[in-house]
Amino acid sequence: MTDISQTPSNPPKTSIHKTDERTKKRNAAERRFKAYGIAAITAGLLVLVVLVGTILNNGLGAFQQTFVTLNVELAEAKLDKKGNRNIDDIKKVSTFGYAPLMKTAFEAKVEELGLETGLKSKDMAAILSKSAAAELREFVLEDTSRIGTTVEFTFLTNSRVDGYMKGRVTRESIANDKKISAAQLDFVDQLVAAGVVEKRFNANFIFGADASDQRPEAAGIGVSMMGSFFMMLVVLVLALPIGVAASIYLEEFAPKNWITDLIEVNISNLAAVPSIVFGILGLAVFINYMHLPQSAPLVGGLVLTLMTLPTIIISTRASLKAVPPSIRDAALGLGASKMQSVFHHVLPLAAPGILTGTIIGLAQALGETAPLLLIGMIGFIASNAPDSISAGLLSPNSAMPAQIYEWAKRAEPAFYERAWGGIIILLIFLVTMNTIAVILRRRFERRW
Amino acid sequence: MPVSWLVLLLIGLSVIGYILGRQRALASAGGDSRALHSLPNFYGMNVAMSALVPAAAILGVWLLAQPSLINTTVSGSIPASAITEGSSLDLVMSDVKRVAEGLDFAVSSGAMSAADARTLDAGQTDVRATLADIGVALGSDVRPEVLQAAQDYRAMASTGTMAMTIVVLLAALVGFAISYSKTNLHYRARNVVERGVLALLIGAASLAILTTVGIVFSMLFETVNFFGLHDWKDFFFGTVWAPNFRGDSELAILPLLWGTLYISVVALLVAVPIGLFAAIYLSEYASKGVRGFAKPLLEILAGIPTIVYGLFALVTFGPFLLSMFGEGGTFGVNWMTDARSVATAGIVMGIMLIPFVSSLSDDIINAVPQAMRDGSYGLGATKSETIRQVVLPAALPGIVGAILLAASRAIGETMIVVLGAGAIARLAVNPLEALTTITTRIVSQLTGDGDFASPETLVAFALGLTLFVLTLGLNVLALYIVRKYREQYE
Numbered sequence: 003m004t005d006i007s008q009t010p011s012n013p014p015k016t017s018i019h020k021t022d023e024r025t026k027k028r029n030a031a032e033r034r035f036k037a038y039g040i041a042a043i044t045a046g047l048l049v050l051v052v053l054v055g056t057i058l059n060n061g062l063g064a065f066q067q068t069f070v071t072l073n074v075e076l077a078e079a080k081l082d083k084k085g086n087r088n089i090d091d092i093k094k095v096s097t098f099g100y101a102p103l104m105k106t107a108f109e110a111k112v113e114e115l116g117l118e119t120g121l122k123s124k125d126m127a128a129i130l131s132k133s134a135a136a137e138l139r140e141f142v143l144e145d146t147s148r149i150g151t152t153v154e155f156t157f158l159t160n161s162r163v164d165g166y167m168k169g170r171v172t173r174e175s176i177a178n179d180k181k182i183s184a185a186q187l188d189f190v191d192q193l194v195a196a197g198v199v200e201k202r203f204n205a206n207f208i209f210g211a212d213a214s215d216q217r218p219e220a221a222g223i224g225v226s227m228m229g230s231f232f233m234m235l236v237v238l239v240l241a242l243p244i245g246v247a248a249s250i251y252l253e254e255f256a257p258k259n260w261i262t263d264l265i266e267v268n269i270s271n272l273a274a275v276p277s278i279v280f281g282i283l284g285l286a287v288f289i290n291y292m293h294l295p296q297s298a299p300l301v302g303g304l305v306l307t308l309m310t311l312p313t314i315i316i317s318t319r320a321s322l323k324a325v326p327p328s329i330r331d332a333a334l335g336l337g338a339s340k341m342q343s344v345f346h347h348v349l350p351l352a353a354p355g356i357l358t359g360t361i362i363g364l365a366q367a368l369g370e371t372a373p374l375l376l377i378g379m380i381g382f383i384a385s386n387a388p389d390s391i392s393a394g395l396l397s398p399n400s401a402m403p404a405q406i407y408e409w410a411k412r413a414e415p416a417f418y419e420r421a422w423g424g425i426i427i428l429l430i431f432l433v434t435m436n437t438i439a440v441i442l443r444r445r446f447e448r449r450w
Numbered sequence: 451m452p453v454s455w456l457v458l459l460l461i462g463l464s465v466i467g468y469i470l471g472r473q474r475a476l477a478s479a480g481g482d483s484r485a486l487h488s489l490p491n492f493y494g495m496n497v498a499m500s501a502l503v504p505a506a507a508i509l510g511v512w513l514l515a516q517p518s519l520i521n522t523t524v525s526g527s528i529p530a531s532a533i534t535e536g537s538s539l540d541l542v543m544s545d546v547k548r549v550a551e552g553l554d555f556a557v558s559s560g561a562m563s564a565a566d567a568r569t570l571d572a573g574q575t576d577v578r579a580t581l582a583d584i585g586v587a588l589g590s591d592v593r594p595e596v597l598q599a600a601q602d603y604r605a606m607a608s609t610g611t612m613a614m615t616i617v618v619l620l621a622a623l624v625g626f627a628i629s630y631s632k633t634n635l636h637y638r639a640r641n642v643v644e645r646g647v648l649a650l651l652i653g654a655a656s657l658a659i660l661t662t663v664g665i666v667f668s669m670l671f672e673t674v675n676f677f678g679l680h681d682w683k684d685f686f687f688g689t690v691w692a693p694n695f696r697g698d699s700e701l702a703i704l705p706l707l708w709g710t711l712y713i714s715v716v717a718l719l720v721a722v723p724i725g726l727f728a729a730i731y732l733s734e735y736a737s738k739g740v741r742g743f744a745k746p747l748l749e750i751l752a753g754i755p756t757i758v759y760g761l762f763a764l765v766t767f768g769p770f771l772l773s774m775f776g777e778g779g780t781f782g783v784n785w786m787t788d789a790r791s792v793a794t795a796g797i798v799m800g801i802m803l804i805p806f807v808s809s810l811s812d813d814i815i816n817a818v819p820q821a822m823r824d825g826s827y828g829l830g831a832t833k834s835e836t837i838r839q840v841v842l843p844a845a846l847p848g849i850v851g852a853i854l855l856a857a858s859r860a861i862g863e864t865m866i867v868v869l870g871a872g873a874i875a876r877l878a879v880n881p882l883e884a885l886t887t888i889t890t891r892i893v894s895q896l897t898g899d900g901d902f903a904s905p906e907t908l909v910a911f912a913l914g915l916t917l918f919v920l921t922l923g924l925n926v927l928a929l930y931i932v933r934k935y936r937e938q939y940e
Contacts, residue, residue: 028832035834039731042724046748046808049801053751056766057758247654255648256655267929269658274855274925275918276862278889279665282914285896286668293517308661315658341644369755372864372889376896392454403757410761410869418765425758432753 057425064423067204067219068164070130070193072107075152076142087146097135104130104138104157115196119189129186131158133213133220159199161218161416163190167201170415207423211386212405218416221409223424225387229299229379229399230368232388236303236395237310237367242360244307245314246349252315253322254344273312280309281373289377296378297398305377306367313363314356321355322348354446361439365432371403379404402428456509456615460622464502467626471497471633479635488640496639499646500629505622512614520606528599542596544902549592549600550607552581567604570597665918672911679905685912691875691886693895693906701909703916705875709885713796713871714860716881720800722853725807732808733815734837745812752805756865763798763870764790775882786882788872793881795870799863803856810855814848814932815841847931854928858921864889888913 021029078085080099082092105123112119112126119126134157141155142148158164162182165171173184193199210222248269256262284305288294294301325348333343374380379400388394400408402424409421472494479485486493525543553570556562562580592600633639677685680701688702728748732741768789773779775786818841826836842849872884873894895910902908 028835032832032834035837036731036735038727039735042727043731043736043744043748045724046728046751046804047744049804050747050751053754053758053762053801056762060765244654244657247651248657251648251651251655255651265655265658267926268662270929271922271925272658272661274858274921275665276858276864276889276921278862278864278892279669279914279918279921282892282896282911283661283665283668286672286911287664290902291517291668292514311658311661339640339644341647365753369757371755371757372868372893375864375868375893378897380897403755406757406761407865407869410757410764418761421761422765425761428755429758432755436753 057422057429060419061422061424061426063168063170064207064419064426065204066168066201067207068159068167068199068201070157070159070199072104072111072155072157072198073152074103074107074138074155075110076149077103077106078150081142081149082146087149089143089146092143092146092149095139097139100135100138100142101127104134107155111193111198115192115198117189117192117196119185119192121185121189125183125186126189129159129163129182129190131160131219132217134158158219159190161414163187163199164201164219165416166190167194167199168419170419207420208427212400212408215412215414215417218412218414218420221417221420223402223405223420223427226400226402226405227427228387228394229302230401230403232299232391232394232399233303233306233401234364234368236300237307237364238360240304240307241310241314241363245311245360246318246356248311249315249318249322250344250349253319254348255340269312269315273316276372277309277370278372278376280305281376283308284373284377295396295398297400298396299399299401300395301377302374302379302401303395305373306370309370309373310363310367313366314360317359317362318352318356321352321359324355325351351448354442358439358443361435361442365435365439368435369403369428369432371407374401374404375407380408402431453509453513456618457506459619460502460505460509463622463626464498467497467501467630468494471495471630474630474633475635475637475639478633486635487638488643492639492643493633493637495643496637496646497626497629497633499643500625501622502625503646503650504625505618508621509614509618512618516607516610516614520603520610523606524599524603527602529595542599545592545596546599546603549581549596550603553600553604556581568601570601666915669911669915669918672908673915675903676905676908676912679908685909689877691891693909699906701905703888703913705877706886706888706891706913707916708877709792709871709875710861710887710889712881712885713792713799713867713887714857716792716796717799717803717860718853718857720797721803721807721856724800725804725856726811726849728804729808729811729815730837730842733812734833734841745809748805748808750805751801752809754802756802756863757869759798759802760865760869763794763866767798768794768870771882785880788884790870790872790884791882792871792885795867796881798870799860799866802863802866803859806859807852807856810852811845811849814845814852817848818844847934851928851932854924854931858924858928861924862889862917862921864893868893888917892917 080102081095082088084091104127108126109123137157138155141153159167160181162171162176162179163186166182166187167190171182173187176182176184176187190199206220206224207222209224210220211225212222213220252262252265256265284301288301288304289296294304329347329351330343333347334340338346378398388397388399406421406424406428409417409424472490475486475493476483476490483490521543524546528542528546553562553567557567685701685703687704688700689704690700691702691705693699693701728744732745736744768791771791771794772786772789774781775783777784777787779786822840822844823836826840827833831839867887868890871887871890873886873890874884875886875891878885892910892913895907895913
């Protein structure tokens with residue numbers, strides 16, 4: 003004890019207040035290590051920003067479309083030569099019969115506005131979408147009394163003109179393009195100045211059907227949205243009860259034995275099986291063996307159900323586990339059977355957690371693409387929205403992610419824009435579902 | 451009777467059963483529910499379940515078994531002479547089915563009466579033309595043997611459906627009658643109902659096993675078929691992948707496996723350092739505010755559907771790489787010819803895996819007991835020294851498990867590689883060249899118009915089985931490591 007008061011015979015040359023070389027090195031290593039961590043987080047967040055920026059930058063354009071408003075004279079001589087307004091006779095006039103009307107309408111417009119252009123009326127009409135004549139024909143067939151009058155009609159322009167309005171197409175980029183010429187773009191400029199051509203919100207993209215690969219301007223995601231909706235319906239109706247039943251058994255009733263172990267290992271493995279394997283299963287079992295119709299949302303829903311089940315089971319078990327045993331004991335003490343204690347007390351208390359897990363599972367299923375490719379939900383155009391529930395389940399349809407893939411494959415810039423736009427809609431659905439799940443969890447979460 | 455009507459009928463029967471069963475029990479106790487063994491609802495439920503459950507089970511099994519039974523019987527009755535050169539039994543059977551479905555459609559749409567359809571004679575009427583009139587297209591003219599088989603098929607299908615309706619309804623009525631007659635005040639309805647519910651719960655839980663069995667068998671059968679048509683040695687050890695729909699293809703898995711593993715390694719090279727450092731920073735350094743802000747944002751990356759990453763790789767990231775390393779690019783090198791490449795798909799997939807690695811590692815790092823860190827600090831170690839020399843070694847098994855799970859994800863990922871990796875199967879080393887993977891080949895072999903019995907289509911099942919075994923092995927290994935590690939601290 004007396005040693006301490008003694009001053010050392012030779013005091014150290016370095017002070018502890020002055021950092022030596024080794025400490026400096028160690029501190030530098032510490033700072034570097036921390037910097038790596040910050041860099042990793044920044045990189046992750048930066049990627050997120052880039053991704054979201056790319057999606058918005060490329061996709062927002064799809065919600066707007068370029069339209070031309072023209073006064074079209076629905077000449078009786080062209081549309082109803084017999085003049086008796088017989089619907090069958092009028093139907094015989096194909097879309098080719100309507101093309102001249104649009105040429106005349108352009109000529110009239112140019113004259114009315116006093117524009118100077120070297121274009122022929124045929125080239126003027128070429129700025130319209132290929133679906134323009136069909137739209138006009140449908141409009142006439144809807145109400146044949148319109149024949150003989152002059153109506154104001156709004157046409158879609160083709161994707162090149164639309165791209166020009168959105169800055170995707172320039173005069174340089176179309177140098178070798180057969181679909182449009184610089185003179186036509188000049189003409190579009192004149193029409194824009196006159197207010198005839200304008201870009202505005204395009205509801206058809208959200209509610210409409212897909213179009214053939216010649217007409218990106220007319221394509222919409224609405225029908226495949228219905229397909230996704232029906233698939234989610236199947237998933238909800240099947241996966242929720244089966245998943246909850248399986249979790250109740252495993253969590254509350256199952257004895258500890260090798261069969262239960264086998265089931266548990268199985269479920270955790272199924273959660274990690276690649277989604278495309280579920281697609282193969284669906285193709286082999288539901289389509290080749292059971293002969294369910296190809297491309298039907300019912301089959302897609304069944305495949306996604308099998309895929310979502312493990313997710314739902316895992317989250318349901320977690321929320322059943324979170325209900326304290328005292329609840330079960332109290333119910334049993336009052337004379338309830340085991341089954342009654344589970345169904346009357348534990349399950350209602352676990353319901354918010356189960357619902358949250360189900361919504362997250364549904365959101366996952368909604369964005370899944372790979373299994374849908376194998377059961378044929380791509381490669382065709384679902385042109386009409388289903389008119390009944392059984393048609394919605396059984397008639398061929400697409401689904402949102404499959405539709406996006408289809409557009410991405412068509413390798414035409416106008417379709418890429420559609421694909422990004424579709425992604426925005428898909429992400430809006432996912433964000434909404436996840437937000438609801440988070441709110442549910444915050445609102446009903448109970449700490450025991 | 452269509453199946454949907456049958457289902458509705460069953461549901462109706464069980465609702466009636468519920469009401470009647472409950473009434474009968476109450477009546478037997480003279481309207482005093484206290485005299486009953488169980489609550490009145492249990493008596494109702496007992497009758498409803500006895501009517502519905504066995505009948506529904508029979509219906510399900512019947513619907514599953516009938517198609518294959520009919521198939522075997524009909525294909526057994528087709529004479530060998532009906533199978534022409536260059537054709538196979540499967541092809542003839544698919545013709546038979548199409549004719550049968552066409553005739554059914556003709557009857558249901560009213561183009562043909564049921565009697566006409568039964569007495570059709572291939573020698574006198576042109577069945578193909580008749581069916582084409584109502585919109586059923588057939589690939590070839592209908593031969594008498596095929597028509598005969600199709601008629602057998604239809605007859606069996608309609609007999610089968612008729613028998614199914616009768617058996618199912620009978621089962622429902624018998625169940626109804628037995629449980630209804632047993633209902634009286636001493637009957638232990640609750641015990642019976644609860645046993646029934648437990649059986650249903652067990653059934654739901656075993657669906658997981660059924661799914662696995664379904665996955666394995668659906669692929670195993672077709673894989674066996676494939677190895678009957680194609681040499682297995684060539685599949686596993688050959689080096690050329692060149693499918694040819696005219697036959698005589700070279701189908702070897704090695705080039706695909708190479709592409710799959712190469713892209714997965716690139717993805718892990720991106721995801722593991724970023725994910726691991728992010729996890730370390732978030733769990734050891736970050737303040738509560740930063741953690742609460744950065745962690746959910748990073749996890750958004752995991753919630754984005756893979757099709758989005760695929761499109762990002764194809765339209766944005768691939769062309770960006772091409773503008774750097776391609777001809778006339780920023781670096782003035784000509785290493786890249788196509789926007790689709792190993793690097794394109796691998797890096798984008800790595801981005802997708804960052805949150806996967808980071809949140810799994812985060813959990814594992816947090817599970818390391820604080821006492822170990824405190825001990826290290828007490829000995830004078832800096833924070834980074836503690837992490838590197840104490841926390842990470844303790845968490846290593848868990849982190850390895852997480853990386854293995856990420857690897858299994860990468861191997862099974864489909865959309866990113868379908869859109870971003872290209873379609874060229876070879877054993878190339880340059881990461882800026884296009885390669886192809888097992889999953890992309892599964893998609894392309896199964897979405898083509900190929901004949902379903904050809905090795906070019908069946909190879910997809912062999913590929914799928916390989917993929918399944920590969921990912922299953924990784925998962926089991928990862929779960930084993932993680933479990934073993936967890937036992938140390940809990």
